[in-house]
Amino acid sequence: MNMPQPMPRNIVIVGGSLGGLFIGVALKRLRKDLNVRILERNPTQLLHDQGAGVVAGPEVQQFFKNHDRTDTPLTVTSQQRLYLDKQGNIINRQHKQQQMTSWDLLYHLLRANFDGVENEYAKVPPPQDGEGTVSYEYGCQVTDVQAPEATSAELDISNPVKITFKDRTQNTSVIDADLLVAADGPSSNIRAKYHPEIKRTYAGYVAWRGTVPENEISEAAKSVFVEKFTFYHTEHIQILAYAIPGRHGTIEKGKRLINYVWYVNYKEDSPEHIDLMTDKDGKRHRITLPAGGVREELWSRQKAYAKEVLPPQFAELFEKTKVPFIQAITDVIAPSAVFDAGRVLLIGDALAGLRPHTAMSTSQAAMNAMGLAEAIRDIIGGEGIERLQLWDDEVVDYAQRLQTHGVSIGNRSQFGAHPLSA
Numbered sequence: 175m176n177m178p179q180p181m182p183r184n185i186v187i188v189g190g191s192l193g194g195l196f197i198g199v200a201l202k203r204l205r206k207d208l209n210v211r212i213l214e215r216n217p218t219q220l221l222h223d224q225g226a227g228v229v230a231g232p233e234v235q236q237f238f239k240n241h242d243r244t245d246t247p248l249t250v251t252s253q254q255r256l257y258l259d260k261q262g263n264i265i266n267r268q269h270k271q272q273q274m275t276s277w278d279l280l281y282h283l284l285r286a287n288f289d290g291v292e293n294e295y296a297k298v299p300p301p302q303d304g305e306g307t308v309s310y311e312y313g314c315q316v317t318d319v320q321a322p323e324a325t326s327a328e329l330d331i332s333n334p335v336k337i338t339f340k341d342r343t344q345n346t347s348v349i350d351a352d353l354l355v356a357a358d359g360p361s362s363n364i365r366a367k368y369h370p371e372i373k374r375t376y377a378g379y380v381a382w383r384g385t386v387p388e389n390e391i392s393e394a395a396k397s398v399f400v401e402k403f404t405f406y407h408t409e410h411i412q413i414l415a416y417a418i419p420g421r422h423g424t425i426e427k428g429k430r431l432i433n434y435v436w437y438v439n440y441k442e443d444s445p446e447h448i449d450l451m452t453d454k455d456g457k458r459h460r461i462t463l464p465a466g467g468v469r470e471e472l473w474s475r476q477k478a479y480a481k482e483v484l485p486p487q488f489a490e491l492f493e494k495t496k497v498p499f500i501q502a503i504t505d506v507i508a509p510s511a512v513f514d515a516g517r518v519l520l521i522g523d524a525l526a527g528l529r530p531h532t533a534m535s536t537s538q539a540a541m542n543a544m545g546l547a548e549a550i551r552d553i554i555g556g557e558g559i560e561r562l563q564l565w566d567d568e569v570v571d572y573a574q575r576l577q578t579h580g581v582s583i584g585n586r587s588q589f590g591a592h593p594l595s596a
Contacts, residue, residue, distance in 0.1 A: 181554045182331055182352035183207055188316050188364055190214030192277070192536060193522030194357035195284035196543035199241050201306060202288060204551055208306030211351075212288075213314035215358075217342050219291075226383060227418040227433030228280060230273040231537035237544055243299035244286050247425050249273035250417045252403040260408065262485040264398065272403055274416050276431070279423040280536070285310070294422040313342025319354060319367060324515035329559040335517050355546070356520045357539075360506050360527025361461070365520055368513045374461075374506040374527060377581075379439045379588045380450065381503060381530065382476065384495035385431040388417060391494065395487040399432045406485050412437045412587040413488050434491050435530065436480075437503070439588050450500065463500040473498065503529055503584065507577050511542075512566040516559045521546060526573035529580030531587070538576065542569050 185201055187194045190212045201210045228234075230249045238248055252274055257266040282295035289310045290298045317340060322333035334350035341347060356364035360374055388400060398404050403416045415434035419425050440447040451459045453467035480492040507526040512519055522539035549565040 182329075182550060184209045184334075184351050185211070185353045185355065185550075186335075186337055186349065186351035187212045187355045187357055188337075189357035189359060189362075189524070190216075190310055190312075191357070191359065192280055192284065193359075193524070193539035193543070194355075195281070195288055196237060196539050197355055197357060197521055197546060198288045198308060198310075199284055200237075200543045200547035201550065202308050203241055203305060204547055205306055205554065206304050210306055210308045211349075212308075212310045213316060213337075213339060214310065214312050215315045217313040219312075226277040227385070227416060227431075227435075228275050228277055228536050229533035230275045231534060231540075233537040233541040233544070234275075234280075235273060237540040238283070240544070242283060242287060243302075244283055244296035246279075246283055246296040246423065247419075248279065248283070249275045250401065250419060250425050250430055252401055252416050254402045256398055256402050256404040258398065258404065258406045258485045258487070260406075260485055262394070262398070262487050270403075272416075274403075274418050274433075276418045276423070276433070279419050282423070296423070311341075314339045316358075316363065317346075319364060319518065321354075321514035321517040327515075327559065329516045329553060329562065331517070335514075353516075353550070354518045356518065356524045357522055358524050360504060360523040362520065362524035364518065365508050365524055368518070369508055372506060372508060374504045376442045377503040377505055377529065377584060377588075378441065379437050379503050379584070381501045382436040382438060382492075382498060383434070383501060384491070384498040385418070385433045386491050386494045387420065388430045388432060389428045391432060391490060392487075395432075395490050398487050399491075400430075404487075406488055407587065408483070409590070410439050410588055411483060413484060415488065415491060432491060434488065436484075436488075436492070437584075437588060451502070459500075461502050461504065465497045465499040468498050468500065505529065505577065505581065507573055509570070510566060511569050512562050516562045519546060519562070521569070525569060526577050528573075528576050529584045531583040532576050532580040534576050534580075538573065541572065545569060 194212050198210050198212050252272045255268040255270050256264050259265045282293045285291040286296045286298045289308050318338040320336040331352040335354050338348050399415050400417050405414045413436040417430045418433045420430040454469050477492050480489045511525050521542040528535045545565050549561045552561045
């Protein structure tokens with residue numbers, strides 16, 4: 175007589191940013207007998223993207239409808255899309271609602287829901303029956319993953335996945351997991367173990383990013399940015415802006431932030447690119463030059479350039495930004511989200527780092543997490559590994575379509591290339 179296969183109970187998530195927290199919260203809500211452990215490599219609470227705007231697509235809204243128990247307002251509604259000319263005149267207006275939020279509000283709401291971290295963004299919801307146990311551990315750098323060799327076509331968790339990591343004191347530990355979920359971002363070390371040939375590649379341009387308090391901008395700027403999604407396009411330049419929640423997630427009028435993203439071309443490893451990505455302390459950054467690191471002389475030059483080439487409302491945002499940061503735009507995608515016969519799984523940016531033109535990176539993470547939690551629920555209910563394969567097909571197809579679309583939009587905007595219609 176065939177013995178029933180043991181079901182997954184201990185799940186380790188590598189990466190504690192939005193993707194890891196999405197799947198962590200979804201799994202916590204799944205079953206009382208699940209133990210969900212997040213290993214985050216940063217030694218302290220993540221605040222590196224503080225204030226950055228996020229478009230809250232349908233998947234993000236659905237996730238919070240399903241899983242948020244803080245009942246915190248999440249978004250600022252953009253009522254229209256506007257397109258400006260160089261003089262700041264509106265040349266096109268589209269009546270289209272979109273929901274805008276911020277990275278830090280999402281992060282703090284997810285932490286309140288996942289492990290009850292108190293913050294000024296939301297009240298921590300009380301524990302409820304039927305929830306799994308969770309932990310969130312800082313300073314954990316995963317150095318190796320060893321999954322047992324599959325002995326059948328079924329999901330076999332009779333032997334654990336061995337996860338080796340260094341903690342914040344540089345001590346090495348090895349822990350066991352039934353399943354490992356890699357949510358360690360577009361530079362994923364877990365993905366690199368299975369596909370070392372897949373490299374994160376620079377797309378040829380960067381995004382200058384920043385926010386300005388709504389009550390600090392002029393009436394002319396408010397008229398085009400407040401509750402509107404506003405763009406300016408010209409040759410090799412695209413800039414956009416929209417209102418997002420303000421300090422501690424407030425959506426009160428006058429206290430929100432205007433978030434902008436300005437795409438600017440730089441050839442990789444050119445003197446200009448090296449200069450751009452070198453911070454105040456002389457350290458060169460490859461992907462993100464964080465808030466507070468931009469050199470004053472570089473910032474002064476960029477503000478002067480903004481006055482030359484941007485509509486006055488956008489130039490005003492740049493002039494009034496106190497703490498800008500810079501992100502290199504990159505491409506990366508894996509061919510599969512399922513490895514080692516279902517024992518290791520990729521989600522979010524670890525599966526596919528999308529260009530921000532799609533405004534779908536956060537939506538991808540939410541969609542992946544909801545689908546994976548449902549697949550794990552069905553497997554615990556008796557379905558086989560085919561259920562994970564269906565999830566794999568769905569998320570890989572979704573990622574491929576979004577990445578193709580993002581590359582098309584970005585190349586057309588920055589280089590005048592038109593491989594596909596947007």
